[in-house]
Amino acid sequence: MGRRAAPTSARRCSSIPAGTSSGGPGTRPTRSSTPTSTPGRATTRAICGGSSSSAVPTPTARSSAWPDAVTVDLFIRDARVVRPDALVDCGLVIREGRVVAVLAPGETASARRTLDAGGRPVLPGxxxxxxxxxxxxxxxxxxxxxxxxxxxxxxxxxxxxxxxxxxxxxxxxxxxxxxxxxxxxxxxxxxxxxxxxxxxxxxxxxxxxxxxxxxxxxxxxxxxxxxxxxxxxxxxxxxxxxxxxxxxxxxxxxxxxxxxxxxxxxxxxxxxxxxxxxxxxxxxxxxxxxxxxxxxxxxxxxxxxxxxxxxxxxxxxxxxxxxxxxxxxxxxxxxxxxxxxxxxxxxxxxxxxxxxxxxxxxxxxxxxxxxxxxxxxxxxxxxxxxxxxxxxxxxxxxxxxxxxxxxxxxxxxxxx
Missing domain, CATH: 3.20.20.140 (Metal-dependent hydrolases)
Structure with a gap:
């Protein structure tokens, strides 16, 4: 379609298994090929108390500290992730539009941009x-x-x-x-x-x-x-x-x-x-x-x-x-x-x-x-x-x- 592929979490919408509420049918979702700095488009689609088009990994155990030598695109600290069974206070490490790690409170990651969620919920888009x-x-x-x-x-x-x-x-x-x-x-x-x-x-x-x-x-x-x-x-x-x-x-x-x-x-x-x-x-x-x-x-x-x-x-x-x-x-x-x-x-x-x-x-x-x-x-x-x-x-x-x-x-x- 001439547009780069959407995150995996969005691509799941090409099929709706019964019993889910996060997807929908259609063509494979697409995202504009314009740069992510285009007005109205967030790099990760993450909004504190709002949304992110990459589904947050469901953490069963918090990740160990992120390596200092690895710089990522975005780090969201003091986030509250909504799981099906609980609210989890954590930090979110985001690289190339995807949540790649969930850190324990107080842990940090080297990032080009850091947002403070202030304890507000961070939800998938x-x-x-x-x-x-x-x-x-x-x-x-x-x-x-x-x-x-x-x-x-x-x-x-x-x-x-x-x-x-x-x-x-x-x-x-x-x-x-x-x-x-x-x-x-x-x-x-x-x-x-x-x-x-x-x-x-x-x-x-x-x-x-x-x-x-x-x-x-x-x-x-x-x-x-x-x-x-x-x-x-x-x-x-x-x-x-x-x-x-x-x-x-x-x-x-x-x-x-x-x-x-x-x-x-x-x-x-x-x-x-x-x-x-x-x-x-x-x-x-x-x-x-x-x-x-x-x-x-x-x-x-x-x-x-x-x-x-x-x-x-x-x-x-x-x-x-x-x-x-x-x-x-x-x-x-x-x-x-x-x-x-x-x-x-x-x-x-x-x-x-x-x-x-x-x-x-x-x-x-x-x-x-x-x-x-x-x-x-x-x-x-x-x-x-x-x-x-x-x-x-x-x-x-x-x-x-x-x-x-x-x-x-x-x-x-x-x-x-």
Whole structure:
């Protein structure tokens, strides 16, 4: 792709093993070839109390003192490393963008630059597994520039945007790969399949461009086809995608799970009544339609033997069956988003609260937090859509669906 490889910890995002929350699917992440002194790009992506794109080694025992004769790029003293089971006070030795040693408190290393963390937490950089760029007021390249700068303010150092084209991906991907050079963080792709001819391109997309994750939609049919070109596919085409992806090492199928027939039946009285509140959008897309679609795709994944990621899950109640993870030869991982954890359908934001799947009731929100805590939910992505108010629209039933929340909201929502 013409950009130097990202750290190993970021490259792990090309596959999401069930039970993890630090990765996401897509192409191999890339980093700009511009010097690390470029404004907005930290040499190690380490922010005290924030992030680092190189995962901090999990120390079982502290390293011995760093040799005085060896000078490294960066030493962070008085850091507090967050392990799964404990907080560890230590010093971090960083060379060529990687944490190479964890020192005991008081130990030092010769470094070109030293930072004092002051006892604050030092965390790995977050990976936002779900971003939509280039579908609104700006081009994909322009969104890569602005939204990546926004993301890094919240400790996000890897973005995985969905890309879409009505034409051949084999023609479009080279330009998209160049466009990510405008970003200041590591970036990778998911490809949205909206045309049957693109199904046949999946093996070449994986082999020639490193794409590993492919998304399809069950919703967005008929009058709901998105202005950005997103449209739902039939079960037959979705299953064909599953079969193609199952043959790709590390391949992941992603499906927007909503039963469109159920939605069309339920929406009619709400449209006729002229309701414009956020709750109306939720009630017109009932939760059982989302749950049924998730169960159906899990069964498809079992039959095809593919790894499935259920994105932006808004239903918490009734999702307990997803703890199963493995479905025969298939495997199911799940993602939710900050807005499903912070807002509910009665938080009336009018058209600004229109998102698919919709916001649910407060009991669903509480259940999602439980699913996040017990490991049922594997991934947290923002599903950020950088819409202006003009692009979003003002009528609930014709406006674009999507929350302009931003990648920078992931960590604040988790911590507060």
């Amino acid at each position: 977050l990976i936002d597994t779900h971003v939509h760029l280039g579908n609104a007021a700006q081009s994909f390249a322009a969104d890569c520039a602005t939204e990546s700068r926004h993301a890094v303010t919240g400790g996000v150092t890897t973005l995985l945007p969905f890309v879409i084209t009505r034409e051949s991906y084999l023609d479009a991907l080279p330009g998209l790969q160049r466009a990510v050079g405008e970003g200041v963080v590591d970036m990778a792709f998911h490809a949205i399949i909206i045309r049957e001819h693109q199904v046949d391109e999946i093996p070449r997309m994986a082999h020639e461009f490193g794409v590993r994750a492919f998304k399809t939609f069950m919703a967005y049919k008929g009058r709901e086809i998105s202005p950005s070109g997103i449209q739902g596919l039939g079960d037959d085409t979705i299953f064909s995608v599953f079969q193609k992806v199952a043959a790709i090492p590390g391949g992941i199928a992603i499906v927007h799970c909503e039963n469109m027939d159920v939605i069309e039946l339920h929406q009619k009285p709400f449209v006729a009544a002229g309701r414009q509140d956020t709750a109306a959008w939720s009630e017109a897309r009932p939760e059982f339609g989302e749950l049924e679609a998730i169960r159906r795709m899990a069964l498809f994944a079992e039959a095809a033997g593919v790894q499935l990621l259920v994105p932006h899950m808004g239903v918490g109640l009734g999702s307990e069956f997803l703890r199963q993870k493995r479905w025969g030869r298939g495997r199911v991982a799940t993602e939710t988003c900050p807005h499903y954890l912070a807002l509910d359908k009665d938080t009336d934001r009018g058209v600004q609260g229109k998102v698919n799947p919709p916001l649910r009731s407060r009991p669903h929100v509480e259940a999602l937090w439980q699913r996040l805590t017990d490991g049922t939910i594997d991934v947290l992505g923002s599903d950020h859509c950088p819409y202006t108010r003009a692009v979003k629209g003002t009528d609930l039933w014709t406006a674009r669906a999507g929350i302009t929340g931003g990648s920078a909201m992931i960590l604040p929502v988790l911590l507060t």
